[in-house]
Amino acid sequence: MKTDWRERRHRWDTRYAPYAYIAPYFLLFAVFGLFPLLYTAWVSLQDRNLLDGDAATFIGVDNYVQLLTADPYFWNAMGNTLSLWLLTTVPQILFALGIAQLLNRRLRGRTFFRMGVLLPNITSVAAVTIIFAQLFGRDFGLINWVLELFGAGRIDWQAGTGSSHTAIAAMVVWRWTGYHALIFLASMQAIPTSVYEAARLDGATSWQQFWRITVPMLRPQIIFSTVIATAGNMRLLAEPLLFNPGAGAATGGSDRQFQTAALYLYEQGFAKFDFGYASAIAWLLLIATVAITGLSYLAARRIRTD
Amino acid sequence: MRRTPTLVGATLLAAALVAAGCGGGASDGKTRITIGLFGNFGYQQLFEEYEKAHPDIDITDRTASYSDHHKNLAAHLATNNGAADIEAVDVGYINQFKANPGQFVELGSEVKDRWLDWKWEGSLSKDGKQIGYGTDIGGLAICYRRDLFEAAGLPSDRDQVSALWPTWEQFMATGKQFAAKAPAGAKFFDGGPTVLNAIVGQAPTGYYDKNDKIVVGDNADIRKGWNLVAQGVADGLSAGLLHSTPQWNTGFKQGQFATLACPAWMMAKIKDQAPDTAGKWDLAAVPGGGGNWGGSYLTVPKQGKNTDKAVALAAWLTAPEQQAKVFATAGLLPSTPKLYSEESVAKKQDPFFNNAPVGKVFTDAARALKPQYQGPKAGDVQTELGNAMQRVEQGKQSPDESWNQFVGDVKRLED
Numbered sequence: 001m002k003t004d005w006r007e008r009r010h011r012w013d014t015r016y017a018p019y020a021y022i023a024p025y026f027l028l029f030a031v032f033g034l035f036p037l038l039y040t041a042w043v044s045l046q047d048r049n050l051l052d053g054d055a056a057t058f059i060g061v062d063n064y065v066q067l068l069t070a071d072p073y074f075w076n077a078m079g080n081t082l083s084l085w086l087l088t089t090v091p092q093i094l095f096a097l098g099i100a101q102l103l104n105r106r107l108r109g110r111t112f113f114r115m116g117v118l119l120p121n122i123t124s125v126a127a128v129t130i131i132f133a134q135l136f137g138r139d140f141g142l143i144n145w146v147l148e149l150f151g152a153g154r155i156d157w158q159a160g161t162g163s164s165h166t167a168i169a170a171m172v173v174w175r176w177t178g179y180h181a182l183i184f185l186a187s188m189q190a191i192p193t194s195v196y197e198a199a200r201l202d203g204a205t206s207w208q209q210f211w212r213i214t215v216p217m218l219r220p221q222i223i224f225s226t227v228i229a230t231a232g233n234m235r236l237l238a239e240p241l242l243f244n245p246g247a248g249a250a251t252g253g254s255d256r257q258f259q260t261a262a263l264y265l266y267e268q269g270f271a272k273f274d275f276g277y278a279s280a281i282a283w284l285l286l287i288a289t290v291a292i293t294g295l296s297y298l299a300a301r302r303i304r305t306d
Numbered sequence: 307m308r309r310t311p312t313l314v315g316a317t318l319l320a321a322a323l324v325a326a327g328c329g330g331g332a333s334d335g336k337t338r339i340t341i342g343l344f345g346n347f348g349y350q351q352l353f354e355e356y357e358k359a360h361p362d363i364d365i366t367d368r369t370a371s372y373s374d375h376h377k378n379l380a381a382h383l384a385t386n387n388g389a390a391d392i393e394a395v396d397v398g399y400i401n402q403f404k405a406n407p408g409q410f411v412e413l414g415s416e417v418k419d420r421w422l423d424w425k426w427e428g429s430l431s432k433d434g435k436q437i438g439y440g441t442d443i444g445g446l447a448i449c450y451r452r453d454l455f456e457a458a459g460l461p462s463d464r465d466q467v468s469a470l471w472p473t474w475e476q477f478m479a480t481g482k483q484f485a486a487k488a489p490a491g492a493k494f495f496d497g498g499p500t501v502l503n504a505i506v507g508q509a510p511t512g513y514y515d516k517n518d519k520i521v522v523g524d525n526a527d528i529r530k531g532w533n534l535v536a537q538g539v540a541d542g543l544s545a546g547l548l549h550s551t552p553q554w555n556t557g558f559k560q561g562q563f564a565t566l567a568c569p570a571w572m573m574a575k576i577k578d579q580a581p582d583t584a585g586k587w588d589l590a591a592v593p594g595g596g597g598n599w600g601g602s603y604l605t606v607p608k609q610g611k612n613t614d615k616a617v618a619l620a621a622w623l624t625a626p627e628q629q630a631k632v633f634a635t636a637g638l639l640p641s642t643p644k645l646y647s648e649e650s651v652a653k654k655q656d657p658f659f660n661n662a663p664v665g666k667v668f669t670d671a672a673r674a675l676k677p678q679y680q681g682p683k684a685g686d687v688q689t690e691l692g693n694a695m696q697r698v699e700q701g702k703q704s705p706d707e708s709w710n711q712f713v714g715d716v717k718r719l720e721d
Contacts, residue, residue: 051383
């Protein structure tokens with residue numbers, strides 16, 4: 001009788017224990033992830049002031065209709081988001097591949113360099129942005145100083161659409177390239193050297209080896225990095241916000257030239273106190289992020305592995 | 307049974323994380339009063355003085371930038387968590403907050419007589435609830451760099467300088483004279499938005515009419531000011547810096563501009579940003595005369611744990627005696643008229659500004675000030691106007707295009 005009970009307990013143990021192990025994550029996710037998500041969906045169906053939730057009225061999908069059909073600033077923000085997504089994600093992956101390839105060689109102080117590329121990632125985003133905003137300063141910025149040295153004119157980085165996107169993309173790329181490079185590097189080291197030896201015997205140049213062997217073998221990591229980078233870069237907030245500090249920060253430039261969707265959400269919610277409208281933006285941004293992430297997953301999957 | 311400790315541990319961890327998020331209260335038996343500020347309120351010495359007189363109180367201040375401070379406050383009120391015991395609110399935002407007086411402790415009217423009537427009414431909700439004690443008011447003057455004026459061949463004596471520009475048109479004309487012989491890298495004024503804010507602050511009607519309707523699009527005074535400033539920008543008088551940004555701060559240190567519209571609190575900013583320029587600055591009358599820009603209130607959010615003690619501290623900080631001290635140390639203009647005739651205030655000179663009679667200039671300004679009605683989203687309209695002027699300065703749009711976009715943008719604020 002007793003053995004029977006112990007045996008049964010053992011069976012339950014192996015069967016259900018894994019669920020108990022992962023339960024804390026899902027409990028926390030339910031509290032801090034799922035609940036806010038659903039609550040936001042509920043709020044997005046209301047006309048609701050941030051400071052006065054009691055006076056909220058249910059208005060159905062009006063917020064969404066307004067956003068999608070009658071709000072040019074929403075589409076402007078979405079356009080900026082997509083532009084910044086492209087300008088950050090693509091260079092990030094390409095530079096990371098290049099850096100990983102360089103770090104994969106025998107060189108002195110390898111560990112030092114490998115840890116070094118991760119340093120930008122562990123610095124605070126606010127600090128990075130403030131420093132970069134100074135580098136890209138109009139009158140006394142280092143970059144304009146260098147441009148002038150080479151005879152090119154000064155650029156008012158914040159004023160233009162292209163110039164401001166370039167500056168913001170530089171911050172993001174600088175912060176995240178090392179992180180992806182380390183992921184690529186780890187997998188590169190797992191590629192058997194015999195493959196390269198065989199290729200070399202067949203007369204493949206190192207450029208061919210890189211594109212025909214390394215990149216295809218890294219396909220899972222490239223997919224992972226693309227998905228992670230896309231999910232992050234679609235909701236840039238701190239960089240555009242801090243790039244232009246001052247009273248107009250939330251508008252992302254004098255003509256909203258670098259206002260991302262997340263920043264527009266922030267402006268509507270916390271400057272204009274329109275909580276319902278901001279929540280609707282949050283949901284549309286989520287949908288767009290999922291869609292773009294799916295697309296980049298499909299794109300990255302097209303890397304040939306034969 | 308070996309599994310349970312893990313689960314219990316995880317739950318405890320989660321509970322600890324949650325608990326850590328809502329900590330508070332000092333551990334040494336003192337009551338901690340937190341106070342959320344932006345910019346320089348000149349309170350440091352007063353905090354020490356208050357703590358000495360009240361050994362059971364421990365004051366912690368946290369200072370953020372102007373816009374961060376107000377947006378954080380909104381978020382903290384919305385989530386009913388995280389606001390400081392006392393929160394400063396600028397006049398540009400007070401209307402937005404007083405629209406929901408339920409979020410704040412009602413302060414009553416016992417000490418009403420301290421303040422200028424319009425200052426008191428500024429933080430009074432539509433249903434007659436007082437949510438804030440007035441700290442300072444702005445007033446208006448022009449701060450100018452004597453050394454740059456001399457270099458450009460203009461008079462540098464403050465009376466002579468004031469005589470140069472009874473009107474804003476003459477101010478701009480002086481700017482052209484300055485530009486003709488200006489030292490390299492120095493422009494006449496810091497940026498269009500700053501000048502425009504001063505001009506708006508002098509108009510009898512600002513962004514709103516008294517029924518809280520936005521009327522700035524049809525406001526002839528503001529449109530006239532807009533055209534004038536846009537012309538000044540076109541004439542190359544502007545350094546193109548937006549006030550209260552890091553680049554503007556650098557502009558003080560680098561001497562990028564010779565004049566600056568100066569509410570009293572602006573003088574504290576100059577001292578903070580460019581202590582090395584002490585003695586080079588001076589103070590002249592503002593073109594057009596009168597006007598106000600800025601000024602703040604201290605509010606006590608209802609969510610605080612020590613609202614009674616917070617109200618007592620806020621009342622003490624805004625009492626005339628303390629406002630006089632703040633004027634002496636930081637130069638913020640008191641909102642309590644009783645002080646305007648007191649010698650320590652009215653006779654104050656400021657060595658940083660070449661011993662300019664700041665007491666006389668600003669108490670005169672305060673007395674002459676005709677209050678302008680501030681609507682619910684005055685701060686947001688001001689932001690849009692600043693953006694609009696920046697579009698002109700950055701060469702993105704013509705003045706007319708930018709003005710039309712501005713009028714459309716403020717219309718969105720009313721929906």
